[in-house]
Each structure stands twice: as C-alpha cells, then as structure tokens.
Amino acid sequence: MKQLFLLLSSFIALSVHAQDTIGIFPFNKDIGSPKMKGSATYDGVAQAYTLKGGGYDVWYNRDEFRYLWKKMTYDFIVTANFELTGKEGNAQSKVGWMVRKEGDPASAHISTALHGDGLTVLQWRPEAGANMLVPQDERFFSKRNVQVMQLERRGDVFIMRAAGYGEPLQIVGYHEMKNMAGEVLVGLFVCAHDSNAIAEARVSNVRICDPVPMNNNPNPNRAWRVGSRLETIDIFNGKRKIVYQSVGRLESPNWMPGGKKILFNADGLLFTVPVAGGSTAEVLNTGLAKRIxxxxxxxxxxxxxxxxxxxxxxxxxxxxxxxxxxxxxxxxxxxxxxxxxxxxxxxxxxxxxxxxxxxxxxxxxxxxxxxxxxxxxxxxxxxxxxxxxxxxxxxxxxxxxxxxxxxxxxxxxxxxxxxxxxxxxxxxxxxxxxxxxxxxxxxxxxxxxxxxxxxxxxxxxxxxxxxxxxxxxxxxxxxxxxxxxxxxxxxxxxxxxxxxxxxxxxxx
Structure with a gap:
C-alpha cells in the first residue's frame, strides 16, 4: 500500500509533454481565426501562464480569442489570479475563465471576464449561433480592483465569484445552462477586442478542482477518490506553488527545521518531501506508530x-x-x-x-x-x-x-x-x-x-x-x-x- 501511494504520487510537471499542452491544459489554440495570431507560454518555476490573443471580441453570435483548455465532465470549481499586462489597449480587452460546449467559434459558452478598464462580468451565449445577451442581462461586479475570479459548475448552474487582493470572494452572479451538461471545455482565454491588436495577460495561482459531490454520495458510475496538492504560499505577494501531488489524501503539512523539507501525514504514516519539489516522498520512521x-x-x-x-x-x-x-x-x-x-x-x-x-x-x-x-x-x-x-x-x-x-x-x-x-x-x-x-x-x-x-x-x-x-x-x-x-x-x-x-x- 505504501509503495502504491508513492508510485501514484507525483510532482507537478514543469515541462511540455505534448505539442499543444501548456502547463495543465492539453489544448491551446486560437478560436475563430483572429487576424492577429495568439500564443501561450507556461513558466514552470513561477507556475504561471502568459496568454497573448487577438480577436475582434467574444460577443454577438461568434467569438475570436486565444484559448487554453481541458475537457471536464463533472462539476468543478476553477480559480485563478488575472492581470492584463500588455501595453495600454482597448478598454474592452478581456481575460478570464471560459466554459464552452465545443471549440466552434459560435459554440454555447459561459465566461468570466476581467476587462481592461476593470469591469468584471459573467456573460454567456445560451445556445450555438445565438447572440450574446444584451448588457442588462449580464452580471456586472461593481468593484474595479478585481484580481481573483472563480467559476463553479454545480449541476446546470454556473456561479461566478470575484475578489480584490486580500478580500473574501463575493458572488458576482449565476446562470442556469441546461445545454452545458456533460463534457465541456474548461480553460483560460484572452481577447484583444481589436482585430488589429494583441492583448497580453498573466494568469497565476491556477487551480482546477473537481469537488466532492454535495451530498458526499459518489456517482456509482465514477471512480471517486480524493487527491491532494501540497502547496506553499508567499504571504507577502500571494504566490502559490504546488510542490507535490498525490491521488491519495495528504494532511497537516509541517515545515521542517532548515526550511528544505516539508513533513506531512498520509495513510497513517509521516512523509517528507523537498520544498523545491520532487517525485518521491520519503517515509519517516515512527516505529510501531502506524496509525498517525x-x-x-x-x-x-x-x-x-x-x-x-x-x-x-x-x-x-x-x-x-x-x-x-x-x-x-x-x-x-x-x-x-x-x-x-x-x-x-x-x-x-x-x-x-x-x-x-x-x-x-x-x-x-x-x-x-x-x-x-x-x-x-x-x-x-x-x-x-x-x-x-x-x-x-x-x-x-x-x-x-x-x-x-x-x-x-x-x-x-x-x-x-x-x-x-x-x-x-x-x-x-x-x-x-x-x-x-x-x-x-x-x-x-x-x-x-x-x-x-x-x-x-x-x-x-x-x-x-x-x-x-x-x-x-x-x-x-x-x-x-x-x-x-x-x-x-x-x-x-x-x-x-x-x-x-x-x-x-x-x-x-
């Protein structure tokens, strides 16, 4: 059992494993053939993404933008810090989370968007080929210092939350989309809102969570178990790093003297792992104590x-x-x-x-x-x-x-x-x-x-x-x-x- 735990545990990948893979996202491309081509890179040390994207807009009955995504089938909670970092551009350039039914530019979708002028909004296209909703049907956030955006799918309902640095998340809005059940595309997007320009954004602390069912009753058709991420955070700038991952449950980390290793509990034993990250955790000898x-x-x-x-x-x-x-x-x-x-x-x-x-x-x-x-x-x-x-x-x-x-x-x-x-x-x-x-x-x-x-x-x-x-x-x-x-x-x-x-x- 302990050997299986160690084999199944892994440090987050810092390199590209497939042609289009960027960080944790297997897919990376422009949607809608924008005139100015976009790109994306992943900084494995900082564990942050840089997105560059063109596109006339994410609006009307079709979209143009740069997209990084993965496929997800069940409920999820996605959270990240967003910042538009390029030279001053269109006030309606935008970056955020997007959930699409498919990769077609006219696909039904729902997205959170942080704009160049600070406007934060939940917006959606109710069905393929339909126009985006008119402004009074959008969900706007009154604050203009938003840095964190979160999107949750709970059944057919999508919930957007947002916060400024250091503040609790607040609900911006929610919307029911019955045509977005089952497998969807979930990821990050950036759009210039100008066919002749490129918008640039930095996205950090990206976390995609597949939560435990609300009633704690696992889907009988799904192999359900809890995985863990051992993380560190700099308290002064909020930058987080995943240093170790496991398909098992980790608990109660403790920084070891000297600052080079972290101690944690798993499966009734104690393990240590380097703060710098590593693929293998070492068991600490605790004698006959095997149910810690x-x-x-x-x-x-x-x-x-x-x-x-x-x-x-x-x-x-x-x-x-x-x-x-x-x-x-x-x-x-x-x-x-x-x-x-x-x-x-x-x-x-x-x-x-x-x-x-x-x-x-x-x-x-x-x-x-x-x-x-x-x-x-x-x-x-x-x-x-x-x-x-x-x-x-x-x-x-x-x-x-x-x-x-x-x-x-x-x-x-x-x-x-x-x-x-x-x-x-x-x-x-x-x-x-x-x-x-x-x-x-x-x-x-x-x-x-x-x-x-x-x-x-x-x-x-x-x-x-x-x-x-x-x-x-x-x-x-x-x-x-x-x-x-x-x-x-x-x-x-x-x-x-x-x-x-x-x-x-x-x-x-």
Whole structure:
C-alpha cells in the first residue's frame, strides 16, 4: 500500500509533454481565426501562464480569442489570479475563465471576464449561433480592483465569484445552462477586442478542482477518490506553488527545521518531501506508530516530534526524535488530539472531549511530557467547543479557536495557565487552527464559510486562509482553496516566517 501511494504520487510537471499542452491544459489554440495570431507560454518555476490573443471580441453570435483548455465532465470549481499586462489597449480587452460546449467559434459558452478598464462580468451565449445577451442581462461586479475570479459548475448552474487582493470572494452572479451538461471545455482565454491588436495577460495561482459531490454520495458510475496538492504560499505577494501531488489524501503539512523539507501525514504514516519539489516522498520512521491521525508538531529546538496515534482505544499522544525512532507515550488516559508543544518543550497542549459534559463538548488541556495529571485550561459548556491550541513562540500565550453557545467559531488566546482569555477575531466566518509565525508577527488561520456549523470543520469545502498581525488589525485573505480539515491543522510556517504550506483537495 505504501509503495502504491508513492508510485501514484507525483510532482507537478514543469515541462511540455505534448505539442499543444501548456502547463495543465492539453489544448491551446486560437478560436475563430483572429487576424492577429495568439500564443501561450507556461513558466514552470513561477507556475504561471502568459496568454497573448487577438480577436475582434467574444460577443454577438461568434467569438475570436486565444484559448487554453481541458475537457471536464463533472462539476468543478476553477480559480485563478488575472492581470492584463500588455501595453495600454482597448478598454474592452478581456481575460478570464471560459466554459464552452465545443471549440466552434459560435459554440454555447459561459465566461468570466476581467476587462481592461476593470469591469468584471459573467456573460454567456445560451445556445450555438445565438447572440450574446444584451448588457442588462449580464452580471456586472461593481468593484474595479478585481484580481481573483472563480467559476463553479454545480449541476446546470454556473456561479461566478470575484475578489480584490486580500478580500473574501463575493458572488458576482449565476446562470442556469441546461445545454452545458456533460463534457465541456474548461480553460483560460484572452481577447484583444481589436482585430488589429494583441492583448497580453498573466494568469497565476491556477487551480482546477473537481469537488466532492454535495451530498458526499459518489456517482456509482465514477471512480471517486480524493487527491491532494501540497502547496506553499508567499504571504507577502500571494504566490502559490504546488510542490507535490498525490491521488491519495495528504494532511497537516509541517515545515521542517532548515526550511528544505516539508513533513506531512498520509495513510497513517509521516512523509517528507523537498520544498523545491520532487517525485518521491520519503517515509519517516515512527516505529510501531502506524496509525498517525494527522496531528503532529515539531519541538522548538528541532529535535523532537510529537504525534497523535490512533492505535489503541482512542487517539493518544507520543514523542519521538524528529530524525525518527521509537515513540514514547505522553498521553493515553483520555482521547487526545495533539496540537502543540511548549517552547521549552516541557508540555504538550491538546484537545479532548469532556467526560462530565454530554453534547460533544471539547476543551483544551495541558500535560507535562514527564507525566502527571492533565490540566484543563478551558471550561466549555454544553454545545460549546475549544480546539486548535498552540503556543506562541515566546511562550506567553496559547492561541486556540472556540465557539460559545449560538456563536461562530473564533480565534482566542489565553495565558499558559488558562487565565486572561481574549477573543481576537469576530464576524460571520468560522475560524480554526491559529498558527503564529516564528518571528511572532503574524497569525494565519483557516476560515470556513458562514453556512458551516461552528463546531464542524469539514474536509471538503470552499475555504480561505487568512492572515492578520499578532499586534492587531484586520485579517486579509491570502489563499482561496478547496479544503478544510487536513489543509492547515498544524503549524506550517517556514523558518523565515515568509511562507506557509497547506494542502488543497480535488477528486480524481
């Protein structure tokens, strides 16, 4: 099984494998024979696309533009950052996502479009050969600083979302297209809106996701399983890179000391992979611990590794050398979900259910690595929940997420003895798993949409990773992804406090 996992895992291809293939798109050509021929290139280091395209327009009853696409049959969510980068051209030049029924210039299609003047729109041709809809039937976005566009197909309905840098995605519009069922072409396009000109665009952070069915009931005619992308992101410019991919489920990345490798959980074991990318992950020796549950943390001195293992009656907590070896049990008297080690490496903090409080109540506990009684630090009531506990690098606080009765899940902090509890985030989003950067300046966490129940962190949802200063201030979005539990459960900051690693998911 482990050999199969390694064989099926692969680093994203950085080179061209077929004549027309560009990056992840097998097809690359002009649609509609524009007078000025287009082109496309892929930067494998930056994992970004440059598109150049002519064309009179994407409008009326036929289109002219440059198109990169792949074929997809089931529901999808596609997201990317867009920028028109060429010399100042037509205000109606456009770049975006496009879904077409076929490659014919008169094909039915629906597309998101970022224009040269900043206008952002969802537009469509309802059937082959028909005119595009008149302006009052389009879906316009009022903001003019859009950089991120997302298009989702959910059955017959297409949903467009957009955002400026650092902002949550907002719904621009949606439209039902029953004639776009089954296999369609999905990809990136650029159009000059001028037959005698070329428009140029840069598209980055391109992610095509085939989501889990809404009811989690796999199509009986489809081989359904979840694949994973191990990614890194520069928190200051939002640039993401896929460093490792697998048809299996990866969880809980952790940046290793020295900044050269990333540790992650898969199939009950721990693996490492180079940050620079690679085709093979190496198994970390964890002795008899073969059912590691995704909970793990690295000591501040880089010598020890804490893991959560589910090999007995319930999940327990073990310690072993980071280089690998035989684990020693730290917590086994109660179900325990590890989240952190104290900076002096003398205590673990974890989440556990309350025996004396029915109703799925969880609290945060601390215990010495040398034994003794676990000390409860929070006092949740019925239908309340505390989780995601982690020390700040200076040891002055334990950060965690908690929901109070009837409220959303929010980020809190307290002193290591449980005193001085202070709420740090507010609002409609449910925020989980706070992680403080090694320099103590930033807090990253994962945000679930408002419709998610506060005490639930599903593995498969449209979520964001947000960043806020530890000193206080507004949180901003740095990544939009399909993920959840397993994406950012453990502290995944790079040693230089500039990058994070996380996992996003897609069905395969």
């Amino acid at each position: 549950n995704g909970a793990h943390c690295i000591s501040s001195d880089g010598k020890m590794l804490g893991i959560g293992n589910s090999d007995g009656r319930w999940p327990n907590i073990l310690l072993l050398p980071l280089s690998g070896g035989t684990p020693e049990t730290v917590v086994n008297e109660m179900p325990a979900y590890l989240h952190g080690l104290s900076p002096d490496n003398k205590a673990v903090v974890f989440t556990a259910p309350r025996k004396d409080m029915p109703g799925a109540v969880y609290d945060i506990y601390k215990k010495s690595v040398n034994g003794g009684q676990a000390v409860r630090l929070t006092d949740s009531k019925r239908y309340e929940f505390a989780d995601g506990c982690e020390y700040s690098p200076d040891g002055k606080y334990i950060y965690y997420n908690a929901s109070q009765r009837g409220g959303t899940m929010q980020i809190w902090r307290m002193r290591p003895d449980g005193s001085g509890k202070e709420q740090l985030t507010f609002g409609a989003y449910n925020n989980w798993f706070p992680h403080i950067s090694p320099d103590g300046k930033w807090m990253a966490f994962i945000s679930f949409p408002p419709e998610t129940r506060p005490n639930v962190h599903p593995a498969y949802a449209s979520v964001t990773i947000r960043l806020m200063p530890v000193s206080g201030g507004a949180a901003r979005v740095i990544a939009y992804l399909y993920g959840g539990q397993g994406s950012l459960d453990e502290n995944s900051w790079s040693p230089d406090s500039r990058h994070l690693s996380f996992v996003s998911y897609t069905t395969l």
